[in-house]
Amino acid sequence: MFRDHKDKLGWDQTLANKAFKALKKLVVEGQVPPDTRLDSRSISDVLKMSVTPVREALIHLEAKRYIVGSPKCGYYTMKLDTKHISDQYGVTKIILQDVFRGSLDGLQRRLLLLQMTPTWVDHGSVSEFLESFCERVAETTNNGITADLVHESNIRTRYVRWLDLQRPERLSCIRGEMIQLLELLDRRDKNGAIANVDRQFSAIISNVPELVLEGNRRAGDTKDSWLETLSISAES
Numbered sequence: 198m199f200r201d202h203k204d205k206l207g208w209d210q211t212l213a214n215k216a217f218k219a220l221k222k223l224v225v226e227g228q229v230p231p232d233t234r235l236d237s238r239s240i241s242d243v244l245k246m247s248v249t250p251v252r253e254a255l256i257h258l259e260a261k262r263y264i265v266g267s268p269k270c271g272y273y274t275m276k277l278d279t280k281h282i283s284d285q286y287g288v289t290k291i292i293l294q295d296v297f298r299g300s301l302d303g304l305q306r307r308l309l310l311l312q313m314t315p316t317w318v319d320h321g322s323v324s325e326f327l328e329s330f331c332e333r334v335a336e337t338t339n340n341g342i343t344a345d346l347v348h349e350s351n352i353r354t355r356y357v358r359w360l361d362l363q364r365p366e367r368l369s370c371i372r373g374e375m376i377q378l379l380e381l382l383d384r385r386d387k388n389g390a391i392a393n394v395d396r397q398f399s400a401i402i403s404n405v406p407e408l409v410l411e412g413n414r415r416a417g418d419t420k421d422s423w424l425e426t427l428s429i430s431a432e433s
Contacts, residue, residue: 320362322328
């Protein structure tokens, strides 16, 4: 559903895929200002490739709703949108709660992540753990669509999550809630785990409007440097 372009034979080895991944990373992380025109020639110069694979990458990005536009009118980055971000969080919440309503014994056996002690060193490690936790839980359903929905939700909320975790009080709160959730799952406390997830996602969704404003403002400050950042990102 969300990864259909990867099903094309040889896509992973194409220049179009290289351009797609480099541009997607910057768009997801808010490093391209809102309403920025994505000029294929400028991008191709930076990525040191022809215009054709860049145009193909832009078509894929638009098809996945990371950017807006068309080949005729040009492509542009979108602003962060409160409803869209909130809806993405809502999808993950529903999926996690649905999994927890099932057998927690089976979840414990299949999810080695629950047997590990998380590293809560900084906001980066917490963000990585949160994404990994949600995706691993979704994968236990053996439903590819469900797993893809959570994966896509993680990508589309990554920048807002990063902003949220930059706040010390939120970082502390999220760490505490996740430690409690792992303990609840270990005790097979189904109702407690469901309530914990509801509380966590309600808290972040309530903060989304403010985080979206901050994210759009910060992204706007990168107007003169995003092509340079693209160049560095593509080389790494």
